[in-house]
Amino acid sequence: MVDQLADDPAQPKFKRIVLKLSGEALRNTENGDPIDGDILQTVCEEVKKVHLLGVQIGLVVGGGNIFRGQLGAEHRNVDRTTGDTMGMLATTINGLALMDRLEKNGVPVRVQTASPMDKVAEPFILRRASRHMEKGRVVIFVAGTGNPYFSTDTTAALRASEIHADVIMKATKVDGVYDKDPMKHDDAVKYEELKFSEALGKRLKIMDATAFSLCMDNHVPILVFNMHEQDSILNAVMGKKVGTLVHE
Numbered sequence: 001m002v003d004q005l006a007d008d009p010a011q012p013k014f015k016r017i018v019l020k021l022s023g024e025a026l027r028n029t030e031n032g033d034p035i036d037g038d039i040l041q042t043v044c045e046e047v048k049k050v051h052l053l054g055v056q057i058g059l060v061v062g063g064g065n066i067f068r069g070q071l072g073a074e075h076r077n078v079d080r081t082t083g084d085t086m087g088m089l090a091t092t093i094n095g096l097a098l099m100d101r102l103e104k105n106g107v108p109v110r111v112q113t114a115s116p117m118d119k120v121a122e123p124f125i126l127r128r129a130s131r132h133m134e135k136g137r138v139v140i141f142v143a144g145t146g147n148p149y150f151s152t153d154t155t156a157a158l159r160a161s162e163i164h165a166d167v168i169m170k171a172t173k174v175d176g177v178y179d180k181d182p183m184k185h186d187d188a189v190k191y192e193e194l195k196f197s198e199a200l201g202k203r204l205k206i207m208d209a210t211a212f213s214l215c216m217d218n219h220v221p222i223l224v225f226n227m228h229e230q231d232s233i234l235n236a237v238m239g240k241k242v243g244t245l246v247h248e
Helices: 037-051 069-075 080-104 126-134 152-163 196-201 209-217 232-237
Strands: 016-021 056-061 109-113 138-142 167-172 193-195 222-226 244-247
Touching: 016 037, 016 152, 037 056, 037 080, 037 232, 056 080, 056 126, 056 152, 069 080, 080 109, 080 138, 109 126, 126 138, 126 152, 152 167, 152 209, 167 232, 193 196, 196 209, 196 244, 222 232
Parallel strands: 016 056, 016 167, 056 138, 109 138, 167 222, 193 244
Antiparallel strands: 222 244
């Protein structure tokens, strides 16, 4: 889809996106508060900037700031299936927090869940999600895929494939994809752009294997960038050099 994107620098390069946020991004690292109000506001302000451009936004958020299924199984003596279900509920909590703050910022939102929660959110219905986006509403996809053993990266890849998104924008703690962990190695080299085949050959961990395969098979580019840089989402949507683009 990269070659189908707009060439006008004054217009958004991407018209419909799936923004993948880590649940950890909402945590206050100093006091341990799982959802920090100031961080939540900052994230929503960044999303609003893109929404005002008319970009259609699907948002997938993780739940690791509250409960991560695999770690629960490893360290809390919780069965993996139960732990993943708890993690899916955690994504719902984060999604509702984002919904509330976005609406307070004047952005219309709908939350759609992969698990039935009639009093909390709409069920995920593809045509309804697409219609919401066409009407200018941000759609937040929660509860993962509704199944254990699948990450929220896989949820983002699945939803992006289903709604025919132009790109998945994966917000991380670093400003792109490196040949090795830049937090541990000063000589780590950043890639500006990568082919899917190159990423596979170099064994770069961009997403989990299931999510990455979905993106590759369905021709959905992945843009990895630093969420904590001001206007990072806006700059990425406008086609400026941000992060690392992985594509065909």
